[in-house]
Each structure stands twice: as C-alpha cells, then as structure tokens.
Amino acid sequence: MNATLRKLGMPALLVAGTATAMTAADMVKDPLPDLGAQAAGPAVAPPGAIASAEGLSGAFRAATRAALPAVVHVRVASAARAVSSQQVPPEFRGTPFEDMFRRQGGQAPRAGSGSGFIISADGYIITNNHVVEGMDRVMVVLADKREFEARVVGRDPNTDVAVLKVEARGLPVARLGDADVLEIGDWVLALGYPLDLGQTTTAGIVSAKGRSLGIMGRNGAEAPLEHFIQTDAAINPGNSGGPLVDLQGRVIGVNSAIASPTGFYSGYGFAVPVNLARRVAEDLMRDGRVHRPMIGVEIRDVSPADAEVFGLPSPDGAVVSAEPRGPAAAAGLKLGDVIVAVEGKAVKNAGDLMETVMERRPGDRVTLDVVRYGDRRRVAVRLEEFSNPRAARSRAEPAAEDVAAPAETTGRLGFRAEAVTPEIARELGMERAAGVVISEVDPASPAAGVLGRGMVVRRFNGRQVGTVQELRAASEAVRAGQVVSLEVRLPDGRETIVNFRARS
Template identity: 75%
Template sequence: MNGTLRKLALPGVLVAGTAAGMTLADVARDPLPDLGAQTAAPAAAVASANNLSGAFRAASSAAMPGVVHVQVTQATRSVSNQVPPELRGTPWEDMFRQRGGDAPRAGSGSGFIMSPDGYILTNNHVVEGADRVNVILADKREFEARVVGRDPNTDIAVVKVDARNLPTVRLGDADGLEVGDWVLALGYPLDLGQTTTAGIVSAKGRSIGIMGRSGAEAPLEHFIQTDAAINPGNSGGPLVDLQGRVIGINSAIASPTGFYSGYGFAVPINLARRVAEDLMRDGRVHRPMIGVEIRDATSADAEVFRLPSPNGAVVAAEPRGPAAGAGLRLGDVIVAVDGQAVGGSGDLMEMVMRKRPGDRVALDIIRYGQRSRVELRLEEYQADARRASADRRGAAEAPRVEEEAAAEPGKLGFRAEVVTQEIARELGMERAEGVVVSAVDAGGPAAGALGRGMVVRRVNGRPVRTLDELREAADAVRPGQAVSVQVRLPNGSETIVNYRARS
C-alpha cells in the first residue's frame, strides 16, 4: 500500500515542482530550504487563536458533564413506518421492510440535566412513542427514565431518572444572542459518543415549517439557526455559549440527505424553560392565547395597511376570545407586545408563549395606518377538534364549478365564476350569491395566496357580488399595485389576502 501511495504522489510532486519553476536537480542541490527565512505567524494572531481555543475548551468542559445520551426502544407497530419518506418507492424500501417483523425499534438522541434530582430536558421527537427510555450520563452511569411530559408544538420533552446530586448544566439567556456569536453544539451524534462542534449563530427567529409535518396542532417555531455541525443523535442536546451556558436545544437540521449540510436549528432556552416548567409541574403545557390567527406581514401588506415597514403579524381571521373582546379586527397588524417590537408571526407566538394564562398584555396594532394600543387578559389555549377538522375539510375539498360565464381578470391572476345553488350547498352558504375562485394561474401573482373555492367579498375595498363588479374592480387595479382581496374560505371563515397585481 505504501508503494502505491508513493507512486500516486510522485506525479503530483513533479507537477508542483514544474509549476514553481524548480526541478529535481534544484531540490538535490538545496535539499533543505532555510526554515528560518519562513515568515512566522504574528504572535498576536497566535495568542488570539489560543484564547478562542481556550474559550471552546472551557465552555465544553463546563457543560459536558450535564449532557446525557438518551436511548429509546419502541415496539414495532407498523412495518411501513420504518421506511423513511425519502426512500419510499426506491430499491432500498424492501431492505427496510425486511428489517421489520416483531423486533423492537431502537433510537437515540441527547439531553441535558436541569436539576440534581434527575429532571432532564430533551426533544419530543426523541422520546415520542418510546416504550422504554434509558439515560447514560457522561460518567457512564445508566438509569431507566420515565417520560414526565411532552409538547409536540415546541418539540420539548422532560424525562426523569431516580437519582440525586447529578451534575447539571447552567441555563443562559437566548435573548442576548446576536448573529455572529460563537456557539457550541454538544451531544451524542451518530453513535460517536460525546461530541462538541463549534459554529456561529447564523440567524434568529427562524421558522422552517417542520413542526406542522409532525402533527402539532399549534406549532411554534422560533429557532436559533447555527452552522455548528448537528447530526442525527444531537437532537435534545444543548447549544451553549462561550461561558458554557445553555442557550438552545438542538432540534433539527436543513439537509437533503438527513445529515449535516451546513445549518442546524435549536429551540431558544427561554422558550424551552417555560415549557419545561409546566411539564415538570403538571405534565402538560398551559399555553396562553390571544385569540387570533396570524401570518407574517409582507410588502403588499405594508402598502395596503399603510405600515411603516413590512413587519408585524397580520390578524388573518375574525378574532375570537380575548382579542375579540379587546376590539381587534380582521386586517389589524400587531407590531408590538408590551412595547417589544414584533417582526413576524413567530415573534408574536414566542412572546405570548413566555407568559401564562391570566397574564395581561398590551398590544400595539396598526389599523390602516392608525396606530393604537389595546390591553387584554390571556386565556388558556384549548384545542378545538371540530374547528381543526373543518379547516382540514375546507382545505381539502373544492366546489364543482362551471366553465362557462367565467371572469378572467388577468392582472389579478385568477378566474372566478358565479356561486350557483350547488356550489353554495357544497360551501355551506345560506344563499347562492357572489363569485367564487374557480382557478388560479400557477405562475401568476395570486399563486399561493388564493385558492379554488374562496368566495370573493371585496377587492381593494370595493364590494364584489357579480362577475361585472369583479371585472370593474380588476380594471381599476394598476399593474404592480398591491391588491387586497377579502374572501370567504371553504371552511366558512373570512380572511384578507394581499398581493401584487401582474405588472
């Protein structure tokens, strides 16, 4: 093998020598270059690098004793569940199916000890469905753990081992983080044992849409994004600052392969601690609510609602509960909570989640250019199964519409037709009136904003009851202008959709 390596390396030496203007004869005449002539690295640069290395060592040493390996076992319930989605329909699917049978499934993740009496914080997806949970400490002690509580909405879980005087981590404050700050990801990735990786905070308040795919009924995503390497097995482990304080829980990665591709995501510790406190005390989360459905403000929203910038959370449906009592309306934009600016829907949900049912909050809102403040008392969120079912049914079903007598306002990017008696019955409308979206141009301005089955109520404030009124409203829109469309959704609720007309 050594001979082969030398042969492969020799052409490289010759090429490199030729490129540098040297020959083997030159090397023979002067086999040892003057090492003293080489420029040494500046002492200040070396000292700075050593200081950073020292900070990494100290932070890892401070936190690692409280980081644990979480091993889970789950009885096989469905062979098809063992096939990863990305492998279904490929030649590897049969291989995964053959590994099924009655054998239990095993998995692992990470966690960290919050209290000396054995409360451990990890991810919900690490322990979800587990029949048995084992925890291995950094000093190799092993304990069987019980799941105290789980919250799929934030991907947080707490498990408990029966032990005392356990090493704990220090909890920090994620609010003080800034993009560019150094952080370390600790855990047990890929069955490699204790591992520390370093990177920076590359973004804050990131939403990647992963919670909704796991069945969460009210997903809350407000991740810290980092380029510290995070891989399967890191889930539930801590993200720490240079003082070794936990500022996040490693939870997800953005990757086409399922392995590290540059970006990982951690739940901020301020949010995780709030959830963990409820789980430790009651086994479930007491989630406060305002009573609004929200979405991020866009540049079109800023033009329509006359916002100073495209920031804030738009009230996207008729308010209910505390919000309705406080006078909020469809189309209001929430721009601050207790004086703290709201950049988007994730900010608002995270700010509210830190509070508790019964707390009073002050909301700054902008209503078509007018800023005001309202106060309300938060109520506890209760899942409304009937509403969720109606939402899913409304999104999945579309009314049958006729192809004739259709209005095609090209600038608006959708086709609409008269609401017939049949369509009214399908949509649960009391009367057959108005016009309904029958098709949306896939490459047009309304794509992703409007959908088939939405009944158009207003366009830029103009009532729309007939196809002629829709055509008139469309004719009044300038190319590239922000269009505000108030619609009735197939589930019966109403919302305002803003987007830019075709240029």
C-alpha cells in the first residue's frame, strides 16, 4: 500500500518543482484560466444525457436507501464433530486405534457468513438454506450494528430458502415486490455483505429468467425447484441470502448462486424469485416445513424434436416424462402429454410449471391445458401434497460385464443395443429376460444426452420392439435428419419417452 502511494505521489512532486522555478513575470504572462470561464465552457456530454444519467443515479440511491436498512449480515459457525462409533471401520472398533480414528476422522470447526433481509418487524428473516445448513450457531448483525443470536425456524433444500428468527421488535422491514412482472433488461440492485466487506450495493440488469442450473440436487434436495432470475449485478460469496431489488427498492429475488470458474463473480448471478421464496417462508413460519403441492407427474423441458413428435407449434411446455400417478393419473394424463398452460397462464418450460404449481396449496384444483400428439385438451387436477416415491428406488446402471455381449448397431442413430439376458434382467429388476437394452451411446451422436446404457426400448416410432431384429427393422426405415421417438424403461423402473433427430 505504501509503495502504491509513493508511486501516485511522484507526479505531484514534479509539478511542485516546476512551479517554484517560475518567476512572477512568467505567471503574469501565462495566467491560469478563469475558473468561471471553465464552468461556462462547452459541456462534455449533452445536457439531456447528463440528466438521464443523474436520474438513474438518483433511482439507484433511492432504491438503496429504501432497502438497505432491512438487509442483515448472517454469521454462522459449527463446532467440531467427532466420528460416531458406527462410522469407525469394524476392524478398528475396540482397539487402541479407535480413538485415533475418531480424532483424525472428525469434522473441524467451520465458520462462514452470508446475508438476509427482514420480512417482519418482530424479527423473521429470509436467507438461503445453504448459508445455515449444518451450522450450530447463527448470529445476525443489523444495519445499525446491533447483534442478535438467531434461531433457524425452518429450511427448504428444494428451493434453497431458510427462515431465521431474532427476538426483537420494531425492526425495519423489506418491501416485497413481484418477480412475475420482471422483464429481461430491467435494472436491479444486489444488496448484501460480500467477502466480509460490509454493506454493499451492486447494479446490473435482469439478463435471463427461469434459469435451471442443476445445483439443488447436489445438496440433498428431493425435488429441486430451480427457476432462477439471472443478473449481471456483481454477486460474490457472502451475498447469499441477500435481496435482489428493483428500482423502487422492492425485493424481487433472493441472491443464491453464481456461475464462476473461480468461485467469485464472473458476470452471472442467480436469485430465487421472491414469489417462490415468500410462499416457502410462509409455510416455514407457520409449520416449520413446506407443504409442497404436486400434480403427480415427472416432467422435462420440450426440445425441438419433442415439438415435432408431439405436434406442438413451438418447443414450449413441460413433457410428462414418466407414467403419471396420483392426481395426474386420476385426471387422465398420459406419458408423452405436454402441459402448456396452468389456469390459462402459459408454461414455457418445466421450471415454469413447477413454480406456477408451487404458488398453490395441496387440495387446490387447477386447470391444465395439455397437448396430446397435436390434440389440445383441458383437464382439471386436484393437487396433493408432495411425497417422494423414488427415494427408495435404485438408479444403478447395469455393470459393464452385463452388457459385454456382442451388440447390434442401429446405424445413424448413434447407439448400440442387445437382447436382455437373465443377468441384465436381474440387474435391472425386470421380472423376465425379454426385450432390447441399450448398451452403448456414441458421445458424438444426436442420442448422446438423451439415451443411456441400461434403458430398455419398448417402442420405436410407435412400433413395439421386443427383439434386436425388430429394433433394427424399425431403425432402417429412418431417413437422415428425421425425428425419432423411443419409449424406454429406465434403469430405476420408470418409463419415459425420448425424442431426438437422426444424423443427417
């Protein structure tokens, strides 16, 4: 720091030396320009541009002043944890090495920090689940520097939302906005306590909506709901749980994640929409857990190939990708149906559908617009509370030795398949050895990413497939660039439809 100051000071010393060498006469001959004349000179930028910039600066200042008092610093810590007797390898139990293993295998103390914002004057605070998960102590520091020990009211790994409570009254409260009215290009501000720097505000725009990153499932979420607001406002470690606000200072998102190769800001940050966060927080405050409604379908985004197969005007909607159950089955939904609207509100992708349904409650009735192979229809579904029927299912793929028999090639489609043997049937939990199983997928083919080893082909372009010969005959009819549709059984027992375009 001192070296930097010295470098910056050098030009000033040179100017001072020059000034002392000038005579009074020189100064009279070359007087300094009149300061009044400088002020009256031509503007650097047109007055309208300056007024617009100053207006935007004013909006940033006003939004920050409105929101910042309700933004808090969340400090967390966990104690060291010893390894339990069940975690000690059997060969070490009851020996002198058991204590050594406990000491070396235990978890060291941890500490960290994040942000949050106050949603009620009596001390309820929203933050991220990942900020407080596994922590023994949570401290909250208010904008006025007061500190409180906080209680974790509830957490939801599926949405990365948590609610804290501090014992206080008359606290400043954040105003909650409406994320649904946001448009790409809108100005937003990210507030919080990044990198332990203290209160910080950064500005950017909404650069995308409805982003799914696939990060929730890594943290034990049973049914991750990702529908992030993407922004280029700088978000760094420590911003997690803080608010993303609009130019009115209203919270429209909860800052949660960044896309970065280094772990620090690289241009893209992500926030949970406040409509979703508020719905989750209400349940956590009331019951300590989330009552998540469900239709009873597993879904995926619509691809261009899906749109062609299912008769859609555009690749929008959510494909029913497994056999419906519960309310969906009762309402008559089928595998391959595409849900394109809920209560008349268009569904662009799977995240859209999940977030829209999450705004309801178990027991509510909703009307779905569904496209079934080009035929649009409307069905009513009574929502049930979410349960996870897949929790106990095995997802293991068949081992390499189970598919090592000579395989048949399906040519331009980019995968190889073989008959299901008794060994493969046992591995896949099938009642009998029948059918055709995918044994290899060319990573450079159109099938890569949609097909995988261990999938059993049931139908190919509507034709039932029971043998390798039947699969070969069906695939030989495929033209270059044609979309193909396969009904397959997954290694965990579910059935789904996979669509992709053959090689040109």
